[in-house]
Amino acid sequence: MKKFLYISSVLIGAALFGCTDLDLIPEDTVTPESYFSNETELRLWTNAYYAMLPDADDLNDICADDVVKNILSDVLLGNRLPATEGGWNWGDLRKINFYFQHCGNCDDVNARNHYDGFSYFMRAFFYYEKVQRYGDVPWYDEVIGSKDNELLFKARDSRKVVMAHVMADLDSAINKLPEAHTPYEVNKWTALALKSRAALFEGTFRKYHNLGDWEEMLQLSADASLELIQKGGYSLYKEGSTPYRDLFARLEAPAEEIILGRRYSTELSILHNTQCNSMTGNQRVSFTKRFVDHYLMADGSRYTDIPGHEKKQFVDEVTGRDPRLAQTILTPGYVQMGTEKEMINTLSKYTLTGYQYIKFVMEPKYDQSNKSPMYYPLFRLAEVYLNYAEAKAELGTLTQNDLDISVNLLRDRVGMPGIDLEEANNNPDPYLKADVTGYPNVTKSAMTGVILEIRRERTVELCLEGFRQWDMFRWKEGKQFTHEFHGVYFPGVGKYDLNGDGRNETALWKDEPVSGLGLTKYQLGVDFFLTNDTEGYMWPHKDVKRTWDEDRDYLWPIPTEERVKNHNLTQNPGWDDGLSF
Template sequence: MKKYLYIFCTLTGAALMGCTDLDLIPEDTMAPENYFSSEEELRLWTNSYYGMLPGADDLNDICADDVIKNILDNEILGNRTPGTEKAWDWEDLRVINTYFQWCKNCDDVNARNHYDGFSHFMRAYFYFTKVQRYGDVPYYDEVIGSKDNELLYKPRDSRKYVMQKVMEDLDQAIFMLPETKTPYEVNKWTALALKSRAALFEGTFRKYHNLGDWEEMLKQSAAASLELIQKGGFSLYKTGSTPYRDLFARLDAPAEEIILGRRYSTELSVLHNSQCNSMTGNQRVSFTKRFVDHYLMADGSRYTDKPGHEKNEFVAEVTGRDPRLSQTILTPGYVQKGTTKEMINTLSKFTLTGYQYIKYVMEPQYDQSNKSPMYFPLFRLAEVYLNYAEAKAELGTLTQDDLDISVNLLRDRAGMGDAHIDMDEANANPDPYLMADVTGYPNVTKSAMTGVILEIRRERTVELCLEGFRLFDMIRWKEGKQLTNEYHGVYFPGEGKYDLNGDGKMETAIYKDQAPSGLGLTKYKLGVDFFLTNDTEGYMWPHKDVKRTWNEERDYLWPIPTDERSLNHSLTQNPGWEDGLSY
């Protein structure tokens, strides 16, 4: 049943069982012709849009090269098929376009401007996410009925056309939406943030996938970002001694940095699993060594430049690093909020790699499944800083001043002192680790800006982890092959006893055949509890026998569902996907 009928029936209390013809409004409910006539009715209708936005459980456990879990996602396993693709769904768009069809019923111009702007924002968001997934998609800006055969069975429009419509919707939203800031309602600044994000994605996707016409999109991303930075009145959250950790370990969204957050509530039983995923081993969501190696030393020097870094044991590996590392993963000295006892790395109990995340972790009462009421960030100032710097760098127009008003402020907030990105130094000496085929971004633009582009990618990787960006970042940078590299974790030089919290006491032991003796030891049997890359020495090695594939000619787009192509013969399939249909 069409979602707009559901909303009407819900708003008026009518039963859905009376709806028999999907293109007719039931006689016992309110028709659109006499709805949408007041500000309250516009508000009620558009409130449903918030449910179209993703939530914590949709975003913060997506697998990529930085985060893995006990069962890898289909994108990494190579298990996507046209017959099982489920995201080709247009109900949300019908709800939005229904608003545009009938909002003229309201004579309140101020109300219309507000909710028209919100609807333009949501249609832009809807189509941006469709283009991210499928590339070309059919574009509709009106409600389609069952008799509109020409429109129902139209072919896909080009991604360039659709993204131009996305930009037009966002410009309308920016013009119409109020400037009043609240972290839980879409406003002008949210629309600017989405334009910053969407134009960056499309510009870099076109650039790295050789589609042409990429410069204008990056210019639009940079302009939207700069307007928000200069006029939005936002600032980075800096409260307390560990502001990055605390930003993600509180109930309410801090309005200074969060442009739009998703609200959760214990009272309303609207909760999520982010804390459970860390503190109970649910899905065993884990960071990879590739991710941990992105963190600099606290003084700004490169960890991966240090001789012998590859074989540093856990305590040495995490000591003296960018403070965000200890505010993101469990490291020596970590004490969970609401407790007083230091937690020790438990290796394979909660993780696959020994790198257990603490981002989004609050007090222990929220540890269990579907118990966390913490808000979830959807748009925040830090992302806009990163978008701005990246867009300018890819355009070749980045300056040191641009860095100083954007990503260098993130390093300041982290407490890294004078460890700013120096553009000239970065470009003169690009990080070989981040350029390498296995550990880095081998497809990065080779230009005078290569070094600083890599440094911005480092900052993005570190700052935005577990917020739903990484998979699509790797897609737009054309780095999908990196998802199939081996996933590694903490390094162990051999069997024996280990001190994983730096207090001088051996509390952990790993062995292959004979368990070592000793009181208070947590013991792990190699080949049973976890594997090492060289049998009894090396990195923790999860998913060592799991086949992972990435088809460079196919996998940057998802397949069009077979049943949709069976219904609409005008829909072409994305390159490389076979669905058995000859048209």
């Protein structure tokens, strides 16, 4: 069941309406004509919107080239089909449009502004997600009745038309929502953050997919981002010696950075699996070597420029890197919160690649399935910084000051040198430009180098927050999903020290078992595979075939059932549903 981002009034609403759909008004007590008459009724209705937002398990289920798990997604496996596509649903939109149809019953202007703004935000969010998935979709801004044939059998509107409506709805939300910082409730700054995100997605998607009219969207993203940066009053969370790790290992959202978070509660049994996925091996969620290679050295130099970096063993590989690496994956010296003993990399027990994540991990009492009560970030300032820098770079207008008020603040939080605009553009990273390891479709321009650096920063900073698949889609880099997923490197069978204390605690063997007490032993070809049999990288999904169709796979198919019902719905390019219209 989808978990609710809750506030106290949601509980009131649940008591009033029970567990049924909130667009069903009790017929024996109220009617739409008499409801929506005061602030309380508007609040109770719109609180149901929070269930429409993604939760931690939704976002952590997304695989891409940075994170893989035991069972790969249909996107990576090429298993999406028109006959089984299930995302073409409009119930949430009906609830929002039902509100707009009846909210005029309320004479309280202040209440109307607040909840009208929230409704505009949610309609924009709804359609942004639909455009991400399907491209062209029909735009509806009213409730459709069973006899409204013209609307029921409407054709799809172009994504450009729909996204223009999304931007207009967001502008209405920005103008109407309150400015107070409310990390668990949508406010003006949440609407600006969504505008920043949605306009960046649409602008870069149009640019890299040659759809035209991309500049205006990128400018809208840059402008919304800058307004939030300059006027929002938010700042980066910097407490403690490991601020990046601690930002995500908390029960409550830090209001200085989190613009909107989803709250969870042990007392109310509203929980998620984020910690369990790491600490018990549930789904074996694992980072890839491609992801780990994005991290710079602590002095700002490129790890992938080091001769022989490809074959560095685990301890050497993770030593001296950007501090966020050790605050994101289990590295030597890691001690779980609430404990005193150092945890050692156990390779295949919890992961498929040897790279176990510790982001979102707190005390061991939360290790079990569906026990994580930590808040989960939906919008935070760091993303807005990244959106701003990327939009300006893709427009070709990025300056050093733009970097210094955005991305470089993220690096400064962890003591990393900032991006130097001139140096980045004069010396683009060959690893990030390469066909297999990088982003071969990146814009070839005077800004190529800094665009690559911003992508590096986005990959590192926003991992496990639901962005990566969509970033690769909008950058037209889907072919990267077909490359082999690799993990930690081993030069051969034998004994290994994986925590750097000088003692071997891990052993790999193939035909002859390794002797020795206190060793965790793994048989190659049974416990896991290496790319060259007894030497190479850990190789999950060794025999799994993955395909990618550049002309088809950036959009989902329109469900066959919906096209049968409505012959005016065209199918997305490349998807064959057997229908002749």
